[in-house]
Amino acid sequence: MSTLTAATQADLKKAPSAYAPAVQADAKPAAPPASVSAATPKPRVVPSAARPLLFQPRVQRIVYPLLVGVTLLVLWQGLVTGLELPPYLVPSPLLMMQTLITDWAALGASLAVTVKITLLAFLAATITGVLISFLFVQSKAIETALFPYAVLLQVTPIVAVAPLIIIWVRDPTLSMVICASLVALFPIISNTTLGLRSVDPDLQSYFQLNRATRLQTLLRLRIPSALPYFFGGLRISSGLALIGAVVAEFVAGTGGTGAGLAYQILQAGFQLNIPRMFAALLLISLTGVALFALMAWLSKKALGGWHASETSHD
């Protein structure tokens, strides 16, 4: 009995969002049915606890991609064994995992280096990007004057600029962080600027009517309105920071203790140590996925309650 009540209550909490979604959009609400109050929604979906495990969307979201992954791995393993492909061309997934374990000392250290550069660059890009956005929204003149240069920064290939930065900046870590930040910067600037400008005009009028100061409007209206856009920018930039870090490592070609995963890939290429190359690749991909998942989680934490992008799919 108590579980049933709990399930119903959970449903009640969720249900209104299904009936009155996105009423908050700046447009007029399209006459939401008044009969549906938060207290008495008709349950539309069967409470999830009553459904078999495999039919729950939450389980499906994990099981479906996992099935595809396992199928591909089995195919890959089968093809490599069946066609007797040599490991210096295509290693089997099993061999790749083996290499990952045996070479972990070198690969793990490199992973730490790459992750460090990525995170530092991501952080630097986020802080710089947000500050530049704040500058941009201060006046249209500032944005008009500076925006072309932000675009310039974005369209110039980092591979072309990286050697210069590596020559100018003596510290290898710092130079690589700068390269990666440059790659990750633009989405933060453009998204946050767009967000800071995307304020409900009526709400803005309301603040104006109440004689809100510039600071009050920024803190209470502009920043919260910009959050969904900002998190969209973060998701893109997290991936770009990783790409930037790997590219910078390639160009810098730093070996020794400061060697990142890109250097491991280069080295493995020279030595035709393809299983190791695959293992390094796998680590880079996993790092990217982890970063993306982290950003998605953060965005959900910050916007889960109110923004349509995070509340629409259940």
Added chain:
Amino acid sequence: MSLVETPVAVIGHPPAPAVEVLSVEKTYPNGTQALLPVDLTIEEGEFVTLLGPSGCGKSTLLKMVAGLLEPTEGRLHLWRKPVAKLEASGKKMAFVFQSPTLMPWASVQANVRLPLDLAGMPKAQSQAQVDEALALVGLSRFANDLPRALSGGMQMRVSIARSLVTQPDLLLMDEPFGALDEITRHKLDAELLDLWRKKKLTVIFVTHSIHEAVFLSTRVVMMAARPGRVVEEFPIDEPYPRTPDFLVSPQFSRYAKQLQDSLQRASQVTEDAQ
């Protein structure tokens, strides 16, 4: 140019009219005449409705009274003070938009508290006022919910609570219930009348619904479009409280017919001119 008519239902004997619109007109920079010169005096305690089709300048007029728009010509006084210097008269004004205009990320009570926060009132001090305003609109138990958890009508009530929390003397409402279904609208109309009487407010209410105008107002200001202008004023000389019975009474139909005819005549003039 319309003539100023003597306001009908004056409650008490106020020293100064709440709103004076003196030959105010609005022309947009591209030359569009949004509003021909308007003269209008609203006494304290009146419930005046600006009624007309879209494009008649009723929202424009209301926004000029609020100080959100500058008139091209003419002057606007609230309690004999220019709109920007309202504080000097010790009076307050609140505005209710057509959409609830709530902050989707903030709880219902945080939304209601907003005007007090912006005025710099400490939370400890404002809480009692917030609770009272929420109780007035019957939403006390939703204080901690997010706006999206509420229906459209309830969100509108939050918006009204937010406007009442500062204890305003003048309430400006821009088609506040226009996006709601009819049943909810009737309900909120009745609640609004209660609040108006209880709080002794002066209300300017913009609508395009003849029925809503007749039901609510002490006076209806009829406006017409192309160009936007005031056509006629109609006192609605009926006692309060007005019950749902009033909606189906012969007097109600008479008033509605009068307004309907006036609207028709006004649009006839426009068509003949074109």
